Amino acid sequence: MSITLTPEQESLVQSLLETGQFSTSEEVIQVALRLLKKAQQEEQAWIEETQAKIDEGFAALERGETLDGETFVNQLLERLEQRCDR
Template sequence: MSITLSPEQEQIIQILLATGRFHSVDEVIKSALRLLEEETISNQGWLEETRTKIDEGIASLERGEGIDGETFVNQLLTQLQQAKKAEK
C-alpha cells in the first residue's frame, strides 16, 4: 500500500518524531490508526446506546408515559435554577 501525505502531515510526523515519543514513521501511523479505531468503537457504542434510549423513549410515549414539551422545559429550567443556587 502506498499513501501520499500533505506537507502539513509530514511536518506533524516530523514534530512527533522529534519529541522522542516515536522512533519511526511506522510507529506514528500505527498509533494514529489505533486512536482512530478506539474513537470509531467508542462512537459506535454511543450510537447504539443512543438508539436504545430513543427506542425506550418511543415505547414509553406509546404507553402514554410521556410528558408534553412545555412541562419538560419547565422542569428542566427548575432543575437548572436549583443547580445554580446550589453552586453559590
Template sequence: MNISLNSEQIDFIQQKLKSGRYQDANEVIVEAFRLLEERDRAYQIWIKETQEKVDIAIEEIRRGEGIDGEIVVNQLKEKLRQFRKK
C-alpha cells in the first residue's frame, strides 16, 4: 500500500522526529494509529454509556419520574443567571 502525505503531514512527522522521541517516521505513524484506536475505543465506550443513561431516563419517564422540560429549562436559566452574577 502506498500512502501520500501532504506537506503539513510531512512537517508534522519531521517535527516529531526532531523532538527526539521517535527514531523514524514509522514510529510516529504507529503512535498515531495507536492513539486513533484509543480514541475510537473511548468513543465507543461513551456511546454505550450514553445509551444506557438514555434507556434509564426513558424508563424513569415511563414511570412518571421525569421532570417537566419547562421546569428544567427554568432551572438552567436560573443557574446561568447566578453564575453570571459571580
C-alpha cells in the first residue's frame, strides 16, 4: 500500500521523528493507527452505553416511572451538592 501525505502531515511526522520519541515514520503511523482504533472503540462503547440508557429511560416511561421537571432538577442539584461536599 502506498500512502501520500499532505505537506502538513509530513511536517508533523518529521517533527515527531526529530523529538526522538519515534525511530521511523512507520512507527509514527503505527501509533497513530493504534490511537485511532482505540478512539473508535471508545466511541462505539459510548454509543452502546448511551443507547442502553435511552432504552432504560423508555422502559421506565412505559412502566409509568416518571418525574416532573422540578423534582428532577431538585434531585440533580442534591447529587451535585453531595459530590461537591466530598
